[in-house]
Amino acid sequence: MNMNFLEFEQPIAELEAKIDELRYVGDDTDINIGEELSRLKAKCKTLTESIFANLTPWQISQLARHPLRPYTLDYIARITTHFDELHGDRAFGDDPAIVCGTARIEGRPIMIIGQQKGRDTTEKIRRNFGMPKPEGYRKALRMMKMAEKFHLPVITFIDTTGAYPGVGAEERGQSEAIARNLFEMAMLRTPIMCVIIGEGGSGGALAIGVGDHVAMMEYGTYSVISPEGCASILWKSADKAPDAAEALGITSRRLKELGLVDQIIKEPLGGAHRNVDATAVSLRGAILDTLQSFDGKDIDALVQQRYERLMRYGNFLEKDSA
């Protein structure tokens, strides 16, 4: 079992291992295996296509958390230049679970804010598994206010299981920090684009997720509660997570249908981690298009539209008040 492949990806992993083996053999024999190789490669592509054509929401949520999935800094390195990470909330500390900074994208100055998970164990711990604390959200807010002051568009990358549920986080006002961001982002007088690049975990994700354009990577997820959390509360068993994932409708396709996200950014066959460079190109394209759509827009009109969009969220029945 290859740990870099998810359970449902294992048939692909096996086939790829076979191809690698064959390549290795091919190197030190005269036998022409080119034909066999290209046959296997084609088979692998078909297999991947068929597996990925019918992913369940639960499988997609595993993809969103894939150990090799590109994170905020992977994208920043590929799509921006002149990135300078800016640290600290000026009150308590610096939260490595949220990365902020100024940068350029094709020369255009931007403010970029993203949640950051760790790749290896040391980094995972340092970044608290991408679960921000109040100082992280307050740092993000400080950067947004700076962006407002200097008329820089804000780009946020959302990728978190959720805001950190810990004693210190509660002591320092996790609720207030999230609430304050929602309050301020609603009226921030500069354009905001949000991209769910991986996991959009509840209030911890939304706290950097209020904007004028909300895009979502094809295999990202966005939910009010994790499928496991929902399953253990409503089904009284975390094993029912696949059912919960289905019921919650956490996938980009479903959320686009429901009008909760504006755009789906396609990922390469097999997911973003199979070709990070190609994914970054698509993401950069989407960001540039959105930035262009902000150009010359009256800021009052933009803030008004953002407000109206927020007010439209919800489903209810309105009876005639007699």
Place this chain on the structure above:
Amino acid sequence: MSWWNKFLPTKIRTEGGSKKAVPHGLWAKCDACNAVLYRADLERNLLVCPKCDHHMRVGARMRLESFLDPEPRMEIGANLEPVDALKFKDQKKYKDRIVQAQKATDEKDALIVLMGQVLGIPLVAAAFEFRFMGGSMGSVVGERFVRAVDACLEHRIPLVCFSASGGARMQEALFSLMQMAKTSAALARLSKAGLPFISVMTDPTMGGVSASLAMLGDINLAEPKALIGFAGPRVIQQTVREVLPEGFQRSEFLVSHGAVDIIVDRRDMREKIASLLSILTRQAAP
């Protein structure tokens, strides 16, 4: 309680679950000090134990009834009803849960909004009904809250909200999460208009409600010993794997950590809020 019930004739036995609902029957027991209380006395005391001052949970109607002046009153958003747009089904259908909650509470959803006065000061007051699916915030709660804010903007009057909620309503999935953004945006508009918002956190105020409208008061009040926080204590315990400090996430803890301004006894709530609002709106003392 069980030993007590054995001694009492059925007529004066209270029904179980006094924590969840306003208990019926002639007698009630304090959850905190176990004192047996005459129900009429307890209700006159706004469900605060006369022996130990423990604040029991109050339903939304009773809350607003005791908070507002008797006249004038006008309900806002009563014509809004929840729908199961996503056909959400866990072990039970959301549709059935709605019907069940509506029957149990005689309310359409978990937030009640009334426009009225407190000691002659005009305002809009909202209160969460915890017995309606744990006071969870779905689309109707969000929309009613926004209409409460709109009424404040229209009449240029302050807003007071009594929170009692477990958080977002899972059965409305991402739509419920978006109510956090929606209600917070409405409060941003209220704030911009220079109108006061007093948030009163009561037991319990957790999750998505705490992390949106409840923490955004110009002044944040709390009832004594209310549980207030983002993550539930059980979730935190599972994460940090240590015993949580005494009084963790209680009102007093929030005051000492700077998240709440004042703890207010329920019996003083009217006078306290009227006094604060009269100062914030630069009017004569009520």
